[in-house]
Amino acid sequence: MTLASPPAPVATRKSTLGMVAQRAGVSPSTVSRILNGTARVSADKQAAVLEAIEALHFRPDPAARSLAGGRTMSIGVLTQFIDSPFYGEALRGIEDTLRDNQYAALFVSGHWNVVEEGHRMALLEERKVDGIIVLTGKLPDEALLDMAARLPVVVTGRDLNSPGLFSIDFDNLEGTRLAVRHLLGMGHQNIAYISGPLDHPDALQRLEGYKLELASKRIDMQDALVAMGDFQEAGGFQAMNQLLASGARFSAVLAANDQMAYGARLALGRAGFRVPEDISLVGFDDLPHSAFTFPPLTSVRQPVYEIGAKAAQAMLTLLAGQTPPPANLAAELVVRESTRRSMR
């Protein structure tokens, strides 16, 4: 070992932990400890290292960390469609929160397909993410529990807790109840319902809320008033046409999501019905767009951005070895101009 090495030129190439150690006159381990808060170090060394990090613009290499068994500072996020209008806001909430904490998000899409979701989860694990946030999806609870045994997991859309697994449920059931109550309160006795595909957890819960609220008011649900959609505009359009063609009587329509409500609104217009003069219409999700449809759509609002942010926060808490506080984000009804008192 040569005694006198030339004074370290400031960050010629990419600086490493070793270079920081050298410049601060400490061992690499000490630098690592300071970086990770793994152990206490004396104040003076701490200062020297911090100075060196600053001077060399040092940033730990995620790959090296990963290899050495440390944190990768990245969180996997299993979403269903990267361009989902609904979950999109949640992604933003997650991204913002993680970024503020030096974590990077690795987004993958499961396309509402169990097999694909499984593959993506495996990919995330392979990539050694520090934790996984699952936005709803169709994975069986066991799969999540199983994953949670190895990695912190936060999941939305279910009520399922265990050590290492934290869930934030959507208020789907209460959401549709709110909507039905609103319509009932305005004198609508016959409320049609456009459901999402029933193999979809959100769809199931929302339909349940519709039934429950009706039942609680002692109104019997008419099968002829329920049509199936696909959670897209096209499905809402078709479902509405079907409802119209069936000859069933109704003065209001509740769609299981806003996109289907948009489609239904078009079908209604085409058939010569005015909204809300002839038929009242309510959506679910309160997409940003819903305040600007014609007429603006009454819709059930879920604080999706906040849910994403809370999910990310919960993940950080889990990562810190603590238990996140239960998160309950209530749905609320945003009344706009697509609903009015029944004239019948």
Place this chain on the structure above:
Amino acid sequence: MTLASPPAPVATRKSTLGMVAQRAGVSPSTVSRILNGTARVSADKQAAVLEAIEALHFRPDPAARSLAGGRTMSIGVLTQFIDSPFYGEALRGIEDTLRDNQYAALFVSGHWNVVEEGHRMALLEERKVDGIIVLTGKLPDEALLDMAARLPVVVTGRDLNSPGLFSIDFDNLEGTRLAVRHLLGMGHQNIAYISGPLDHPDALQRLEGYKLELASKRIDMQDALVAMGDFQEAGGFQAMNQLLASGARFSAVLAANDQMAYGARLALGRAGFRVPEDISLVGFDDLPHSAFTFPPLTSVRQPVYEIGAKAAQAMLTLLAGQTPPPANLAAELVVRESTRRSMR
């Protein structure tokens, strides 16, 4: 070296390249070579290794690869808002294409803010992505060129090519020209325009197209017919109100994107104007939703998913050391029901 090792238990823990080599009876380097196609190996060894990989379910560790200076098999994607309705489809195109080629996408958001975009680019480089796809944004060309010197870069929204840099431009200018031509052809002489924010590249190009088409038909542009929006519904709404309040005469409105067109349509409706009977309305982007507004919106369509897919393909080509073929995705006008012949 012991002669008889117990028959390798199939993938007890995570299998490594070393384990594959051992099982196949070759050296680790040979396995690596086969994995990367770095050199030719004899057919028999090749087969043995492939068999072992299969049997052990071996998947190379991205972190280790990265550390050793190899590919990370991940591509950074700089988008502006992870939940953008417009670019969302491009993200899907990118994701699909990359996934089919064993690459993972690392999405980051720049929020149309040069500084933030710079930070995100740095983050991507830190994470040792193999290449970066930039969806438009405000980064100066030099920044991209600079990055391209170190990493393959594919960028949308500009016309800028150099070794290691491939660009796919949107057809913004021709897009608005198409829309104006359509309106002109229907007898509309006074066409109002709702522009996006002018510090936004897309907005600038689209406005230019509007001006150019008008000029080419020897119609002089009236400043009073141009209002500024923010590329969101709210901005379109306000801009439309402003246009209405100004007392300017026009029989058609062209909005620089669909979201503003939605807002404009609401403002029009509120003011008692019918679309298209009183005023024709054209949007830009042809978001999936536009086929279902009331009335369905005539809009300029850009094949966004395809652009995303092409960008990803171009990246793969670049990664393979080749030059991607020039990609020209033409815009087209989708005529729906928000436009009709002028009655004046």
Place this chain on the structure above:
DNA sequence: TTGTATGCGTTATCAT
């Protein structure tokens, strides 16, 4: 064509 040896940047184990 194939194998050996070395290093990538960090964390963890074990000393001290």
Place this chain on the structure above:
DNA sequence: ATGATAACGCATACAA
């Protein structure tokens, strides 16, 4: 509290 040292899993120069 701090330092030396050994992995982590892979790619690659070098040797054969």
